[in-house]
Amino acid sequence: xxxxxxxxxxxxxxxxxxxxxxxxxxxxxxxxxxxxxxxxxxxxxxxxxxxxxxxxxxxxxxxxxxxxxxxxxxxxxxxxxxxxxxxxxxxxxxxxxxxxxxxxxxxxxxxxxxxxxxxxxxxxxxxxxxxxxxxxxxxxxxxxxxxxxxxxxxxxxxxxxxxxxxxxxxxxxxxxxxxxxxxxxxxxxxxxxxxxxxxxxxxxxxxxxxxxxxxxxxxxxxxxxxxxxxxxxxxxxxxxxxxxxxxxxxxxxxxxxxxxxxxxxxxxxxxxxxxxxxxxxxxxxxxxxxxxxxxxxxxxxxxxxxxxxxxxxxxxxxxxxxxxxxxxxxxxxxxxxxxxxxxxxxxxxxxxxxxxx
DNA sequence: AACGCGGGGTA
DNA sequence: TACCCAGCGTT
Numbered sequence: 537x538x539x540x541x542x543x544x545x546x547x548x549x550x551x552x553x554x555x556x557x558x559x560x561x562x563x564x565x566x567x568x569x570x571x572x573x574x575x576x577x578x579x580x581x582x583x584x585x586x587x588x589x590x591x592x593x594x595x596x597x598x599x600x601x602x603x604x605x606x607x608x609x610x611x612x613x614x615x616x617x618x619x620x621x622x623x624x625x626x627x628x629x630x631x632x633x634x635x636x637x638x639x640x641x642x643x644x645x646x647x648x649x650x651x652x653x654x655x656x657x658x659x660x661x662x663x664x665x666x667x668x669x670x671x672x673x674x675x676x677x678x679x680x681x682x683x684x685x686x687x688x689x690x691x692x693x694x695x696x697x698x699x700x701x702x703x704x705x706x707x708x709x710x711x712x713x714x715x716x717x718x719x720x721x722x723x724x725x726x727x728x729x730x731x732x733x734x735x736x737x738x739x740x741x742x743x744x745x746x747x748x749x750x751x752x753x754x755x756x757x758x759x760x761x762x763x764x765x766x767x768x769x770x771x772x773x774x775x776x777x778x779x780x781x782x783x784x785x786x787x788x789x790x791x792x793x794x795x796x797x798x799x800x801x802x803x804x805x806x807x808x809x810x811x812x813x814x815x816x817x818x819x820x821x822x823x824x825x826x827x828x829x830x831x832x833x834x835x836x837x838x839x840x841x842x843x844x845x846x847x848x849x850x851x852x853x854x855x856x857x858x859x860x861x862x863x864x865x866x867x868x869x870x871x872x873x874x875x876x877x878x879x880x881x882x883x884x885x886x887x888x889x890x891x892x893x
Numbered sequence: 894a895a896c897g898c899g900g901g902g903t904a
Numbered sequence: 905t906a907c908c909c910a911g912c913g914t915t
Contacts (some may be wrong), residue, residue: 542901591910598901599910632899635913669912689910707894734910743908744904774907803898819899852913882900 549699549756550722550729555730556752562739564596565603567731579727581655582613584680585643588672589636596738602631612654619643625806626879633714634805634881639667657681679727686721687730688714691737696720697742697769701758713769778845782815783835784887785825785852789859792869794826795878803842808868809884817845827864829854835890840883849883851890 561567566587569578581860586606590599605627610616616624621641643666647655655676656662662673664690674685688696693706693713700716702709722729740747746765748754759765787794793810800806813821825831837848861869870878875888 540899589911593898593909593911594900595902595909630900632901633911635898636911639912671911675910687910690908691910730910738910771907805898805909841900843900 542555543735546719549720551755552731552752552756553736554722554725554728557728557735560735560739561731562596562735565600567809578682579680581657581676581680583607584676585613585655585668585672586640588675588679589640589643589667590631592636592672593633594631598631602628607749613644613647616641617648621806622808622879626808626877629879630882630885632882634807636667638800638806642666643668655680656865657683658683675730677726678730682727684721684723684726685730686714686718687726687733688717689734691734691741694743694769695733695737695741695753697766698746698759699753699757701762701768703768703770705772707772709769730810739811761827775844777789777841778818779848780815780820780845781848781850782821783813783823783825783850784810784838784854784884785812785831786810786834786887786891787827787829787859787864787867788853788855788872789857789869791872793872794859794864794867795880796826796867804881804883807881808870808878809880810887811867812849814892815849817842817849825852825854826867827854827859829856829859838886838890840886847883849887851887853891 556870566579566583577613577849587599587603590602608733609627610619614752616776619641624641625634625637628634646665657677658681659673659677662676663670668676671687671689674687675689677683677685678687693710696702696713696716697709702712702716736753740751744766746759748757748760748765751757754760759768762768795808796807796811798804798807811826813823813825815821831854834851834853837850840847880888
């Protein structure tokens, strides 16, 4: 039986959490800590935005090197808006969910053209920008501008569900969880509170490991009294992943390999890639090569797992002495010795490694 | 409301 | 292997 939203400890929760955060905040590149030791003033909204987009469904460890590289190459939103789109997509390669990179560019351009190069400081306006949804708008408003906003990500969902013993399954319980999150979100230090909730979820109140003995909120927590606090939140069962097979084609002539640019919509949209035979989530590839050549099987298929299907991708290789460029007008002939800089998404980077041995 | 969309870390 | 992760846009 969940506790009512007017749970008497709703005021104690943010205070206990913020006190814990003072000494346990993670030291992250995009963050200005509240500690005097590290305090450097307000965070740069550009850094907050960039990190939030990169962190969507992506772990902190994966984001760190990308954040460093992006801020080095494009130090502000003006630089990013003026960047070559192919360069930005290539720099994003390996991070996944490539629509984020396309929306990142679009958002930077809108901020320049419609907001005078400054990010809006409120949720409503932030929500109108490409790639910024309910979570990210709230996070930027709170963290970047210290605005009151209820920030609910997967960490907050888990912490709140456990605090109030919400055992209805996600995603159906999302609106209920949000109501409780509103109850405990203070009207001061909004950014610190949001980040403290995320740090608690990332370091103590973890999905499969609840370190209740170390938790500053355990006195206020319903799940604390369960035999297994990690039973909450309950999640709906996942659908099985289909298994797909397909081919990728390595066509090499005179030290160059044929790359294509994938369609802007759909999987790996807009990314450079090897030609393939049309495999997708709903169907296997047709085995038809992109051009007439002496194709040879090369090694075992490369195994790769996407969100919604698994793929076995067979590498096919042809290396004619010369090749008529007009026969494949849409390909870019990329120097084989510079393939590391082609910005191939991980699937095709794996296939290229198979080829290079 | 459900689905499509990457990839790496972790137990 | 299975699950998880600072979600968003489309249908």
